[in-house]
Amino acid sequence: MTDFDQPCTIVIAPDSFKGTAGAADAARAIAAGWASVRPADRLHLAPMADGGEGTLDAFETAVRGATRMPITVRGPDDGPVDTHWLQLPDGTAVVELANTSGITLIDELDPLGAHSLGFGQAIAAALQAGAHRLLLAIGGSASTDGGVGTLVALGAEFTDEDDRPIRLGNIGLGTVSTIDSTRLRPVPPGGAQILSDVTNPLLGVAGAAAVFGPQKGATTRQVARLDSNLRRLARLVRTSRFGHVDPDAPGAGAAGGVGFGLLAWGATMSPGAGTVGEALGVPQAVAGAQLVITGEGRFDAQSAAGKVPGYVAGVAAAVGVPILLVAGSIDTDPTGFADCRSLAQLAGGADAAMADPLVWLEIAGARLAETVGSPAWT
Known part of the structure; x- marks a missing residue:
């Protein structure tokens, strides 16, 4: 004792x-x-984090030699966001959705139009800088776009029946007809780990739209539309070159479906707090x-x-x-x-x-x- x-x-x-x-x-x-x-x-x-806001700061505090890498991205409401990702000495990059495509970055909630493009732009910048491993903290999102904005920034193309790029945000998912992933950047050699404390599936009563849509400003009618559009996306992903990604996978509904999009890319889901804690030497x-x-x-x-x-x-x-x-x-x-x-x-x-x-x-x-x-x- x-x-x-x-x-x-x-x-x-x-x-x-x-x-x-x-x-x-x-x-x-x-x-x-x-x-x-x-x-x-x-x-x-x-100081700890679970994959949401503050994850990047926790790594910066705990890892000697961590370096902020400034970047300007397209925010969830299309405005410019001056932000950063974190470069660790071992070649790992920590990228946080909250400071690139987060709900605190918009003045007015826009459940149908908000998107995750900026998060993808920051990931692309980290890859361009030579990151061999990614830790992707995805809490605090503003959108319910299924991760499409993120995948677009990484090179995927989502087009409608007239072969035109769809609108960003969930609203565009209602018109998507074709997915082309041939120009998609590959996952880095060391892999990409998704950090999240959310285990919700993509669709249904426990899914991204039903559970988190109201927090992002969605009405009851809009929640139904958000879910329907995500369902359309899931069907197309199943038949695309992405291959089968289970929309019922735990965490697929995290960050408005960004979890689903990243799983389709080839990232793996990790418990946010546990992964952060292990990386920071908490045990x-x-x-x-x-x-x-x-x-x-x-x-x-x-x-x-x-x-x-x-x-x-x-x-x-x-x-x-x-x-x-x-x-x-x-x-x-x-x-x-x-x-x-x-x-x-x-x-x-x-x-x-x-x-x-x-x-x-x-x-x-x-x-x-x-x-x-x-x-x-x-």
């Missing part, structure tokens, strides 16, 4: 608190609060620690199924290290955590917590440090 009266090594590995604080800032704030109470502890900051860090702290904006029933807190908790449990939780809100029983703090509860409400998240994250870190190892631990 750990003697918490002695200085300890603490791993602080939160996800971003989406829309309010990035993972690196969250880790620093929790660490500051903890150090204000237990200054002798050794704090190892390991090794946890194995050498006496305590772990993780967190995210909203801890709910899905948190244990592929999201950062569930992954980090599993790593800690495997080596018998106790784990603590900090979350913006805690909406389900945090089974397996020795102690937890909700920012909304500390601040007296969600609005107050979101107005100044770093302050409340620091307070949460301090409160956890004050009770570390106490009989109140579950």
Whole structure:
């Protein structure tokens, strides 16, 4: 049993608190609060991500020698987006959909017209620069285009009955008649891994349109149209040179179907948090620690199924290290955590917590440090 009266090594590995604080800032704030109470502890900051917003930043923080590669791409609403991809020293490129074709990049939601072309342009730029392996973080998309925009940027051609290029976005899928993949760039020699915490299929009641379409502004009628257009795309892909890609494959519905498009290209699906954690050395860090702290904006029933807190908790449990939780809100029983703090509860409400998240994250870190190892631990 750990003697918490002695200085300890603490791993602080939160996800971003989406829309309010990035993972690196969250880790620093929790660490500051903890150090204000237990200054002798050794704090190892390991900001995490699950394939969504902040994945690229997590790699940049953790991998020495990582280099941002600036690029301007065509955003999901056709406007220019100044962004970047990340070049790692081993020749791997990390490309993030959220900062190229993400929902935060558009002023008005456009469920039928938004597209993923910019994400594909960033992938193409990484390949052009010589990347031999790709890590593709696909959370936070603005579109439901089945990944067609991404594939167009990589060289595929989608045409209508008059042999004209279809419109980008889901709206164009309703007119697609032919797919030509002869000019499609190949997957790099080291492969392309899709990082995602989403396991939804492409189609149906659990698919990209039904589950995520409303978040992107789709009405009930538009959801039906989005799904119908994706179904048309899936039929054509099945008979094209892409070969058979199962639209029911777990993760095919991720990012509005970008998961499906990337699977058709030849990429492989990987659990986002697990792949990021392994790449960042989280298991090794946890194995050498006496305590772990993780967190995210909203801890709910899905948190244990592929999201950062569930992954980090599993790593800690495997080596018998106790784990603590900090979350913006805690909406389900945090089974397996020795102690937890909700920012909304500390601040007296969600609005107050979101107005100044770093302050409340620091307070949460301090409160956890004050009770570390106490009989109140579950």
